[in-house]
Amino acid sequence: MRGHPLLLFRLFRQAAGWKLGLGLLTAGITALAGAALLGLSGWFITATGIAGLSAGTALVFDVFRPGAGVRALALLRTGARYGERLATHDATLSVIAGLRVRLFQALARPGLGRALVQRPGRLLFRISGDLDTLDTLYLRLLIPACVLAVLALVSMVALALLMGWAGLLPGLFLLLVGLVMLVLGGRGGLVAGGKRAAALEALRLRLLDLVAGRVEWRLAGRQEQAAYLALLAEGRLRRADDRLNRLESGLTLWQGLAATALLSGGVILCAELVERQLFGGPAVALFLLILLGLMEPLGPLRRGAVELGRSLRAARRVGDALSQPVPQQAVSPGTRDVILSAIRFRHDSASAPLFDGFSLSIPAGQHVAVIGDSGAGKSSLVALLTGEARPDTGSIAVPPWALLGQDAALFQDSVRANLLLADPDADDTRLWAVLEQAGLERVVREMPGGLDAALGEGGTGLSSGQRRRLALARFLLQDKPLWLLDEVTEGIDLSVAATILTKIKASAAGRTILLVTHLRREAALADRIIRLSHGRVVMDLTRGDPAFDVALSTLRPD
Numbered sequence: 087m088r089g090h091p092l093l094l095f096r097l098f099r100q101a102a103g104w105k106l107g108l109g110l111l112t113a114g115i116t117a118l119a120g121a122a123l124l125g126l127s128g129w130f131i132t133a134t135g136i137a138g139l140s141a142g143t144a145l146v147f148d149v150f151r152p153g154a155g156v157r158a159l160a161l162l163r164t165g166a167r168y169g170e171r172l173a174t175h176d177a178t179l180s181v182i183a184g185l186r187v188r189l190f191q192a193l194a195r196p197g198l199g200r201a202l203v204q205r206p207g208r209l210l211f212r213i214s215g216d217l218d219t220l221d222t223l224y225l226r227l228l229i230p231a232c233v234l235a236v237l238a239l240v241s242m243v244a245l246a247l248l249m250g251w252a253g254l255l256p257g258l259f260l261l262l263v264g265l266v267m268l269v270l271g272g273r274g275g276l277v278a279g280g281k282r283a284a285a286l287e288a289l290r291l292r293l294l295d296l297v298a299g300r301v302e303w304r305l306a307g308r309q310e311q312a313a314y315l316a317l318l319a320e321g322r323l324r325r326a327d328d329r330l331n332r333l334e335s336g337l338t339l340w341q342g343l344a345a346t347a348l349l350s351g352g353v354i355l356c357a358e359l360v361e362r363q364l365f366g367g368p369a370v371a372l373f374l375l376i377l378l379g380l381m382e383p384l385g386p387l388r389r390g391a392v393e394l395g396r397s398l399r400a401a402r403r404v405g406d407a408l409s410q411p412v413p414q415q416a417v418s419p420g421t422r423d424v425i426l427s428a429i430r431f432r433h434d435s436a437s438a439p440l441f442d443g444f445s446l447s448i449p450a451g452q453h454v455a456v457i458g459d460s461g462a463g464k465s466s467l468v469a470l471l472t473g474e475a476r477p478d479t480g481s482i483a484v485p486p487w488a489l490l491g492q493d494a495a496l497f498q499d500s501v502r503a504n505l506l507l508a509d510p511d512a513d514d515t516r517l518w519a520v521l522e523q524a525g526l527e528r529v530v531r532e533m534p535g536g537l538d539a540a541l542g543e544g545g546t547g548l549s550s551g552q553r554r555r556l557a558l559a560r561f562l563l564q565d566k567p568l569w570l571l572d573e574v575t576e577g578i579d580l581s582v583a584a585t586i587l588t589k590i591k592a593s594a595a596g597r598t599i600l601l602v603t604h605l606r607r608e609a610a611l612a613d614r615i616i617r618l619s620h621g622r623v624v625m626d627l628t629r630g631d632p633a634f635d636v637a638l639s640t641l642r643p644d
């Protein structure tokens with residue numbers, strides 16, 4: 087089932103089962119009412135015209151019942167069409183909205199997230215393009231295909247009752263036409279649609295490179311080459327579009343030929359029936375116009391068929407991501423201490439394990455500084471604790487944690503929304519309190535809109551020190567027993583660093599802290615210092631030990 091489009095149909099059904107059914111039902115009623123309306127109107131106009139030829143028939147001709155029928159069918163068709171639009175779009179939008187959340191969660195899985203971040207164009211595509219493509223599956227494929235099948239079957243039964251076995255022919259012909267359309271469109275669209283998706287992804291990436299790196303391209307004198315690469319991708323996109331257009335034109339031709347053949351066959355059949363005096367003029371109009379009505383779903387089906395390949399590809403990719411288990415924070419319920427036992431861990435692209443038989447135990451409430459040269463394994467240790475990296479063997483027990491790192495990771499949204507990420511239920515009083523703790527309250531109060539002030543991408547609108555303080559406020563909002571601090575004051579000026587460290591110290595009592603650092607001012611918060619080297623603990627000192635102060639003094643001063 088992994089990655090199979092059927093998984094998506096199952097998700098569609100779970101998310102909006104009855105709405106999908108209602109959509110199909112109303113779409114079927116709309117099409118049937120449309121075909122009947124066309125036929126009855128044709129019959130009525132013809133029959134009225136013929137009846138009007140002589141005064142005798144004109145007087146006895148009943149215009150009321152067929153007129154009422156036309157009105158009833160018109161009302162039914164309009165109402166059903168309205169219901170269909172409501173039901174199908176509501177169903178699709180709610181399913182896609184639900185899928186978007188699940189896809190975000192799935193993409194947050196460490197391995198997948200990291201793999202995709204190396205190809206941001208693809209990541210963007212998955213989140214936007216693939217999901218939007220999925221509405222085609224239901225709206226443009228399933229609905230027209232089912233409606234065509236229903237119309238064909240109903241027409242087969244009705245026309246067979248009316249004119250014997252010959253009445254089966256239009257329905258069978260329609261089914262054949264629809265099937266050929268799906269096969270041809272699906273096969274052609276799969277290849278051309280795949281090429282189009284790849285070209286569009288390449289074009290987006292090339293354009294991003296061109297714009298974001300324009301200064302570097304220019305300095306290197308290679309702007310022309312970068313533009314040429316974008317043009318190449320654009321050329322591939324155009325050729326793929328041409329192929330898709332040709333495919334759609336071919337299918338339109340096929341639809342036109344099929345419609346002509348069906349109508350011509352209908353005219354020949356009617357001529358035969360008229361000659362045998364089984365059909366009169368009004369019945370001919372009824373029959374031919376019903377045939378026209380039956381072909382109505384072929385247009386949407388044709389457009390859906392061209393999209394079939396693209397939709398199936400998107401369904402497979404989204405299905406692949408969704409079939410992975412949703413990542414959970416690596417938290418062991420009931421644990422208060424941090425315990426790593428006999429860990430063996432190798433980075434994906436590394437040849438040898440970084441940690442081999444690594445064990446570490448931090449009792450609840452202890453404040454530990456992890457120091458060591460660059461590449462010693464400090465960040466990898468934090469990644470193991472947060473679950474971002476998984477050990478090959480060994481066990482890890484971690485209480486609920488909050489992480490504060492060097493990257494402020496702020497989003498293009500309001501100050502409030504950036505804070506609420508940490509605790510969606512926090513009220514304004516609490517938000518102001520953490521802003522005050524982080525030394526940012528006055529700044530935010532002076533911003534237009536206060537908590538609702540909009541930040542730009544990455545927190546633009548705030549200075550880099552203010553961004554770090556906002557990240558600190560968000561961190562403080564999480565009331566977790568374990569704090570993981572990864573070089574939190576690296577690269578910031580003394581006054582901001584002092585604020586951050588003071589606030590951390592003020593709220594540190596009763597919590598376990600593991601801080602990774604090269605800086606004396608940060609390690610001074612700890613009551614235990616561990617030095618790592620090549621993935622091993624080479625020094626483990628507690629405050630009071632004379633070597634503790636010596637270890638502190640080896641660290642970078644402020």
Ligand SMILES: Nc1ncnc2c1ncn2[C@@H]1O[C@H](COP(=O)(O)OP(=O)(O)OP(=O)(O)O)[C@@H](O)[C@H]1O
Nearest residue numbers: 433434435436440459460461462463464465466467
């Ligand atoms: N994603 C990765 N793939 C392969 N090797 C990695 C990866 N991340 C880190 N490493 C390697 O693992 C080792 C430990 O890296 P880590 O980032 O944990 O060190 P660190 O002590 O945090 O260094 P720094 O102080 O420079 O941040 C290094 O040799 C590094 O090259």
